[in-house]
Amino acid sequence: MLRFDDLQLFVRTADLGNLSAAARRLDISPAVASAGLKRLERQLEVRLFNRSTRSLRLTPEGELFLGHARLALQSLDDGRQQLAGSRVGISGPLQLSAPSDFGRNTLLPWLDEFQLAHPQLQLRLLLGDRVSDLFRDPVDIALRYGAPDDSSLVALPIATGNRRVLCAAPSYLARHGEPQTPEELAGHNCLLYMLGGRVHERWRFQDGKREQSVNVTGDRCSDDADVARRWAVAGFGLVYKSWLDVAGDVQAGRLKVLMTQWQGESTPLNLICAHRAQLSKPVHLLREFVQARCADLLARAPWAT
Structure with a gap:
């Protein structure tokens, strides 16, 4: 199994272009750094760097593996932050897009209540009926009526029975x-x-x-x-x-x-995001909160009586 510290060393060395500098940044000796890099190459059965007395540069295999190593370290860091958040509550920015009418007249007071319960959360709300480009626009998630046109997007139901x-x-x-x-x-x-x-x-x-x-x-x-x-x-x-x-x-x-x-006609409300990595704890909590409020309104709908 690949070691976390070896991956960290590899990424830091690639960023700095120098094994000794990476060792100093990680507060380990050059000998320990050299052993860690050799251990990683042995486990992967590839050479990650071309070394000379004056330079250190990534091999094609090293360049290919570097992106995966970064993602692995980022995923571990995200997991650590989520665990920390579960102990101390949710915080940080949450960027949300919503339809103009639903956002202004229904969602807005709900968000006031939600933020009151989570005062460390920083909400950024974008309202409009234009469908947000979740890959380009400055939003994490969107609340939208109907299924997304792009099948690659993640859609989680909020109010499936809405009409x-x-x-x-x-x-x-x-x-x-x-x-x-x-x-x-x-x-x-x-x-x-x-x-x-x-x-x-x-x-x-x-x-x-x-x-x-x-x-x-x-x-x-x-x-x-x-x-x-x-x-x-x-x-x-x-x-x-x-x-x-x-x-x-x-x-x-x-x-x-x-x-x-x-x-x-049926008009289901969904929570939309670009990929599942964006389904953080604040997003899950907000979804459950809005889902419960929508259920209360749907229970009073004309077809429910």
Whole structure:
């Protein structure tokens, strides 16, 4: 089995280009360093460095192994930090992306509560309906509706039973009446928003095994889904939104769910990250916390009663 100190010596020697300098940095004698490097080469059955009296440079095999050695040391260090974190609580930055409406009006107070319980955690929240590039954008994880388009991303379920609901403000319904069927939406002003640059104008409903899709129109459209919800609350028309986005407005009486005999399309909420190495203890705790809060809202959904 490869020894941790031998791997550490190898990486430090490669970084410094000098075995004696690496020995001094690790506070060991040159003889111990030389023996450790020879032991590692013997175990790997390759020569890692080309040595001369004046220079020390990596062999092709050494360059190939260097990346693996760095990853192994980093993984061990991450494990050590997680163990330390489990004893003293969670801390450090956590960069999170979330949809505009869910983030502002539902998630934000939850995050206040979560950070109050973990005061050493530094939250960085990015809100928007544009899908974040988790390989390039400055985020660790994202909360997103639906499965990711990129199958290489890791998706963990948060609220699998979430659905869209058709809503309107009491003031709008007093003027225009309530639609009873999807066909009647043609006679109403439907408030639209764009997802990924595409207008979300095809609304889908299900009545038992019967499914129906309708193309709707309206005089307002925004690239921010929160704006569409605000227009609906102000009484400008109908909105077709995730239950998690509008549950607070419905419970407060600002919006009313319509056509409850028709179920809206499934809109699961997932936690997305680029790779499983990002599923740290803070991420797991945040996922469990948000999952529990979403479950409370889903228990009060129209289809759950």
